[in-house]
Amino acid sequence: MSQLSGGEKRRLYLLTILMKNPNFLILDEPTNDLDIITLNVLEEYLLDFPGCLIIVTHDRYFMDKLVDHLFILEGDGQIKDYNGTYSEYRELKKSEEKAKQISLSESNVQLDENKGKASFEQRKDFARLEKEIKKLEEKKAEITAKFDDATLSPEKIMELSKELDGIVAQIGEKEEKWFELADLM
Amino acid sequence: MQYLLLENVTRSYGEKVLFKEVNLSVSKGDKIALVAKNGSGKTTLLKVISGEEGSDGENAKITIAKDIKTSILKQDPVFDPEATVMETIFDSDNEGIIAVRDYEKALNSNDEALLQKCVTRLEDLKAWDLEAKIHEILNKLLLTDLNQKTGEMSGGQKKRLALAQILIEEPDFLILDEPTNHLDMEMIEWLENFLQQPNLTIFMVTHDRYFLERICNEIVELENGQTYMYRGNYSQYLEKRQARLANDAITLEKTKKLFSKELEWMRRQPQARSTKAKSRIDDFYEIKEKAQVRLNNDEMKINIAASRLGSKILESHNIVKSFGSKKILDGFTYKFKRGERIGIVGQNGTGKSTFLKILTQQIQPDGGKIVIGDTIVFGYYTQDGLVSQTDKMVIDVIRDIAEYIPLDKGLKLSAESLLERFLFPRPQQRV
Numbered sequence: 001m002s003q004l005s006g007g008e009k010r011r012l013y014l015l016t017i018l019m020k021n022p023n024f025l026i027l028d029e030p031t032n033d034l035d036i037i038t039l040n041v042l043e044e045y046l047l048d049f050p051g052c053l054i055i056v057t058h059d060r061y062f063m064d065k066l067v068d069h070l071f072i073l074e075g076d077g078q079i080k081d082y083n084g085t086y087s088e089y090r091e092l093k094k095s096e097e098k099a100k101q102i103s104l105s106e107s108n109v110q111l112d113e114n115k116g117k118a119s120f121e122q123r124k125d126f127a128r129l130e131k132e133i134k135k136l137e138e139k140k141a142e143i144t145a146k147f148d149d150a151t152l153s154p155e156k157i158m159e160l161s162k163e164l165d166g167i168v169a170q171i172g173e174k175e176e177k178w179f180e181l182a183d184l185m
Numbered sequence: 186m187q188y189l190l191l192e193n194v195t196r197s198y199g200e201k202v203l204f205k206e207v208n209l210s211v212s213k214g215d216k217i218a219l220v221a222k223n224g225s226g227k228t229t230l231l232k233v234i235s236g237e238e239g240s241d242g243e244n245a246k247i248t249i250a251k252d253i254k255t256s257i258l259k260q261d262p263v264f265d266p267e268a269t270v271m272e273t274i275f276d277s278d279n280e281g282i283i284a285v286r287d288y289e290k291a292l293n294s295n296d297e298a299l300l301q302k303c304v305t306r307l308e309d310l311k312a313w314d315l316e317a318k319i320h321e322i323l324n325k326l327l328l329t330d331l332n333q334k335t336g337e338m339s340g341g342q343k344k345r346l347a348l349a350q351i352l353i354e355e356p357d358f359l360i361l362d363e364p365t366n367h368l369d370m371e372m373i374e375w376l377e378n379f380l381q382q383p384n385l386t387i388f389m390v391t392h393d394r395y396f397l398e399r400i401c402n403e404i405v406e407l408e409n410g411q412t413y414m415y416r417g418n419y420s421q422y423l424e425k426r427q428a429r430l431a432n433d434a435i436t437l438e439k440t441k442k443l444f445s446k447e448l449e450w451m452r453r454q455p456q457a458r459s460t461k462a463k464s465r466i467d468d469f470y471e472i473k474e475k476a477q478v479r480l481n482n483d484e485m486k487i488n489i490a491a492s493r494l495g496s497k498i499l500e501s502h503n504i505v506k507s508f509g510s511k512k513i514l515d516g517f518t519y520k521f522k523r524g525e526r527i528g529i530v531g532q533n534g535t536g537k538s539t540f541l542k543i544l545t546q547q548i549q550p551d552g553g554k555i556v557i558g559d560t561i562v563f564g565y566y567t568q569d570g571l572v573s574q575t576d577k578m579v580i581d582v583i584r585d586i587a588e589y590i591p592l593d594k595g596l597k598l599s600a601e602s603l604l605e606r607f608l609f610p611r612p613q614q615r616v
Contacts, residue, residue, distance in 0.1 A: 001582060002575045003616045007223030008609075011485065012579060013570045015607045018487060019583065019590045022564025023494040024521075026541055029568050032366075035222045036392050038485050045487040051494055053526045054544075056537050058370050061394040063528045073531030073540065077507070077515025086528060090374065124313045128304060135292060135300075 007033040014042070023051035031059040060086055126181040129174050136171050140164065186213045188250045188358045188386055189234065195242035196226065196233055203229055205410045206242060211358070216380070216387045216400050220422075221407035227390045228260055230407065231362050234388075235259075249358075256356035258364055262347035266336025270328055273335055274319070274350055281312040282353065285319055322349050325375045326368075341367035352379065361389035365396065369533060394419050409478075437478065444476035486606040490593040494523060497558035499544065504553035506536075506543060513539050514550065541565070579604065580614040 004012065010033045017025075025046075031039060039062065046053060046066050057063050063086040070089055072080040082089050143164050147157070189211040196203045203226030211217055221227045232238040234247060235257050249255055264273055275286035288303040307313060323329070326345040335343060344367040351359065359380075365373050373393065380387060380400050391397065397404060397419035404415045404422040413429060415422045447469045454462065504517040513536035529537050542548040545563055546555055574582055583600040590598050598606075604614050 001571070001577050001579055001616070004579070004613075005224045009570060011607055012582060012609070014566065015603065016571065016582060016586060017564045017566045018489045019586055019603065020562060020564060021490055021492045021591060022562045023491045024499065024561050025564045025566070026545065027566045028538060028541060030566050031392070032568075033223065034392070036220055036394065037222060039392065039394075041485045041487060049491060050524060051491045052498060052521055052524065054529065054541065055527070056529045056541070058365070058368065058373060059393065060370055060373065061398075063370075067526045067528035069526075070528045070530050071540075073529065073535035073537060075532070075535050077505075077512030077517075079514070079517055079540075081519075086370070086530065089530070124308065124311070127313050127317065128308075131292070132304075139295075 007035065007038075010034060011038065025049065025051060026054045028056045029058070030055070031057055031062050122181055122184060126178065126185060129178045129181065133171060133174050133178060136167055136174070140167050140171065143167070186250065187211070187248075188213060188215075188253060188255075189388065190246070190248040191234070192246040192248075193242045193244045194230075194233060194240045194247060195245060196229055196238070196240050202410045204407060204412065207407075207412050209405065209412060211386065211388050213357075213386055214383065215403060216385070217389075217403045217405055218397050218401045219388070219390045219405045219407060220392065220397070225407050226410075227407060228362055231257070231259075231360060231390060234360065253357040254354065255358040255360065256351040256354055258344075258347055258351055258359070258361040260362045260366075261340070262343055264335035264343065264346070266334060268335055269332050270335065270338075270346060271331040273346060274323070274328075274331075274353060276350075277354060279354065281310050281315045282319075284310050284312050285316045288316065319353050322352050326372060345372075348376075358386045359389070361387065361391070363390055363392075365391060365393045370530070371532075397422065437476070440472060440476045444472050447472055483608055485608050488592050488606075490591055492562045493560060495558050495560035496523075497556075497560075498523060499558065499561060500556040501544065502554045502556070504543060504550045504555070506539065506548075506550045508539075514543070517553070538568075578615055579609055 043065055055063060055067060067085060070082040070086065072082055074080055143160055146160055187210060191207055191209040194207045195205050219227055229238060233240050275282055284306045288307055291300040291303040326349050328346060328349055348364060364376060377396060377399060401418055406413045415425045451469055499521040501517055501519045504514045506514040531537050539548060543550050544555065545565055580600060583604060588600055590603050592598055601611060601614060
C-alpha cells in the first residue's frame with residue numbers, strides 16, 4: 001500500500017469507510033487530494049445518501065452542494081445553527097458587516113459633504129499620521145509606566161515629565177491634523 | 186504578449202508517459218487552470234515549466250518571457266529555517282518593499298530621526314499603498330508573528346508564507362500549484378477576490394471549483410498524456426468535456442471497424458510489392474495503434490448501500506467540554522433527524538474535530554450525555570486516513586473488513602470487484 005499516491009490512499013480509505021454500509025457519515029476534510037472527476041462521483045453518491053451526513057471541509061463548492069444547514073462554531077463553546085448553504089451564510093455575514101459600517105458613517109452625517117474629497121497626498125498623510133500617533137501613544141505609555149518606579153530621583157522625574165509633555169503636545173498636534181483629514185476621507 | 190510557450194514537451198518515468206508533445210501558450214491576462222486526475226503529472230508539468238525538472242522530447246521547447254516578473258508557488262515551499270517571517274517576506278529586490286522593511290524596522294527602533302528618514306523615503310516612492318497591502322496580505326493569511334522562524338512553522342504556515350511572499354511581490358505572471366491547500370474558507374474567498382484582478386496572468390493547478398468557475402477563462406485538462414483546451418470556465422468545461430468524451434468514443438469505434446477491415450486485407454495480402462500497397466501497410470500500423478488505445482475515462486463507481494436506519498438517531502443532551510480554560514462546548518443540545526445534512530463551520534482551534542469525536546463517543550464530554558440509536562452505523566472519515574496499515578497489500582486492507590460487500594438492490598460484490606469500481610485495477614490491488 002505504501003506505493004500508492006496520496007490521492008489513491010485517500011480513495012482506498014474512503015472505500016474502507018463506505019464498505020461498512022454506514023448510515024451516519026462524518027467526513028472530515030474528504031476533498032483533500034481527490035481530483036475533480038472523483039469529487040463529482042462522491043458528491044453524486046452523497047446527494048442520494050439516505051442517512052445522516054456531517055461534513056467539515058474547506059471546499060466551498062462541496063459544502064454548498066451537499067449541506068442544507070450549518071453548525072457554526074463561534075468559539076467559547078457557542079454553536080449557532082444556520083439554516084442555509086455556506087455561500088448564503090457568507091453573503092449574510094458580508095451584508096451585516098456593510099450595515100455596521102453604514103450605521104457608523106451615518107452617525108457622522110454632518111461631515112459627509114466633504115467625504116471622499118481627500119487627494120492622494122492627503123490619504124498618505126492620513127495613513128502616516130495614524131502610525132505616528134500610535135507610535136507616540138506607545139511611547140507615552142512607556143514613560144507613564146516609568147513613574148511607577150518609587151526609586152526615581154526628583155531630577156529624573158522632572159526629566160521624564162518634560163519628555164512626556166513634549167510627547168503629549170506632539171500627539172495633540174498630530175491628532176488635530178488627523179481629525180481634519182478624517183473629514184475628507 | 187506571450188508569457189509562456191510550451192512546444193512538444195514530453196516527460197516520462199520509465200515506461201509511463203506522463204505527457205506527450207504538449208503544446209501550451211499563456212498570454213498576458215490569461216487565467217488558466219490545469220486539471221487532471223491524480224498521478225497524471227500535473228505537478229511534474231509545473232516543475233518542467235519552472236526548470237526544476239527536464240523534459241524528454243528532442244524538439245521540446247519552453248519559453249518564458251524574460252522582461253516580465255514570474256513567481257511560482259510550489260506544493261512544498263522551502264525556506265531558510267533560520268530566517269524569520271519578516272526577513273522572508275522582505276527578501277526582495279523591489280525598492281518599495283525594501284523601503285517598507287526599513288520603515289517597519291525604524292518603527293521598532295525608537296530612533297526618531299531614522300523613522301523620519303524612512304517615512305520620507307516611503308513618501309518619495311509613494312509606497313504607502315504597498316505598506317497597507319503587505320499588512321492586509323499578512324493579516325488575511327494569519328501570518329501575525331513576524332519574528333517566528335520559518336524552521337518552526339508547520340507545512341500549512343509555510344505554504345501561506347510562500348503565498349504571501351508571491352502576492353506581495355506583485356509579479357506579472359503567477360504559476361500556482363494548489364494555492365487553496367492549507368487555507369481556510371475565508372482565506373480562500375479572499376484569495377479568490379485577489380486573483381480576479383484583471384492585470385494578473387495566472388497558470389495554476391487547482392481543484393477548487395469556485396476558482397475554476399470565477400477566476401479562470403480557460404481550463405486545460407491533462408488526460409492520458411495529452412492536453413485538451415477548453416475556453417471558458419468550469420461549467421463550460423464540464424459540458425465540453427462530455428462532448429469530447431462522446432466524440433472520442435465514436436472516433437474510436439470507427440477506427441476499430443476500419444482496423445478489422447484492414448486486418449482482413451493484411452491477411453489476404455502478405456507480400457506488398459507496389460508502393461500503393463506499401464503505403465497501405467504503413468497506414469495499417471498507424472490505424473492499429475489508434476484502434477488499440479484504451480480510453481482511460483473510467484470513473485469511480487459507488488453504489489454501496491446504507492444500513493437501515495431506525496427512528497432514533499443521535500441525541501446530544503447539554504454537552505459541556507473544555508480543555509483547560511478553553512471552552513469547546515457549553516451546553517450543546519440537539520436531536521439529529523433522518524436524512525439531515527450538516528456542514529460544520531468554524532475557524533481553526535474552535536474544536537471542530539473535538540466536536541465530531543464527542544458525537545461519535547471517542548472523547549468523553551465533561552458533562553451531558555450522548556444517546557445513540559441502536560441502528561446507527563457510523564462511517565467516520567478522519568484527516569489521518571489509513572495510518573497504521575501502510576505495510577499491507579491493498580486487497581488485504583479491504584478483505585480484513587469483508588470478503589463480500591452488500592450493494593444496493595440486494596446485490597453483493599467481492600473485494601476485488603469493489604476495488605476495481607474504486608479504480609484499483611487487479612495488479613494494483615497486490616501492491
